[in-house]
Amino acid sequence: MPDTLGTDQPTEPVDDALEAIRAGDVAALRRLLDASPELVHAEAGAGGSLLGAVAEPDVFGVALRRELGVDRACVELLIDRGSDLDEPLNLAACFDRVELVEILLGAGARVGARGVAGITALESAIYHASRAAADILADVELVPDAPWVAAGVGRVDRLERFLDGQGGLTAHAYEHRPNPATVGWLKRGPARDVA
Numbered sequence: 001m002p003d004t005l006g007t008d009q010p011t012e013p014v015d016d017a018l019e020a021i022r023a024g025d026v027a028a029l030r031r032l033l034d035a036s037p038e039l040v041h042a043e044a045g046a047g048g049s050l051l052g053a054v055a056e057p058d059v060f061g062v063a064l065r066r067e068l069g070v071d072r073a074c075v076e077l078l079i080d081r082g083s084d085l086d087e088p089l090n091l092a093a094c095f096d097r098v099e100l101v102e103i104l105l106g107a108g109a110r111v112g113a114r115g116v117a118g119i120t121a122l123e124s125a126i127y128h129a130s131r132a133a134a135d136i137l138a139d140v141e142l143v144p145d146a147p148w149v150a151a152g153v154g155r156v157d158r159l160e161r162f163l164d165g166q167g168g169l170t171a172h173a174y175e176h177r178p179n180p181a182t183v184g185w186l187k188r189g190p191a192r193d194v195a
Contacts, residue, residue, distance in 0.1 A: 024071035055091035090115030096130035
């Protein structure tokens with residue numbers, strides 16, 4: 001039996017699909033997806049899916065950043081065939097893959113969706129200093145509604161609502177305390193009591 005990548009899909013069709021995307025061969029990718037429609041959801045490395053692999057910076061090029069790096073028609077085909085959009089958005093935001101962020105938002109990716117690390121795409125962009133992606137996402141919605149998110153995208157106009165008028169923060173300011181350990185950073189300190 002052939003090796004698998006976390007699904008019932010053999011490795012070979014996933015590899016063939018990745019190669020079709022790499023070559024910009026939309027017709028070959030379409031044939032593979034026609035033959036195995038579930039391939040659009042198959043595990044494809046760290047990106048989680050074929051569309052997730054496009055979001056990674058080094059799968060289809062070397063240190064891709066803002067540019068898409070693959071034929072847009074391949075991305076559109078994966079979207080049309082029902083690929084998950086939210087996790088690829090989170091990954092694209094992490095790596096400042098601006099063109100892909102814009103495509104995914106246009107296709108209906110949810111800004112407030114939490115990825116496998118439990119954070120939104122905007123949080124991922126802020127954590128990883130992906131400024132251009134963070135700006136695009138913040139223009140859609142600041143999510144979560146937290147002072148560090150507002151500060152992270154330079155929206156100081158939103159910070160006043162978290163101040164208690166006595167030089168401190170309101171209880172609401174502490175509601176969305178992410179754990180940086182979920183994205184490979186140091187574990188956060190214990191929660192503080194807030195009156």
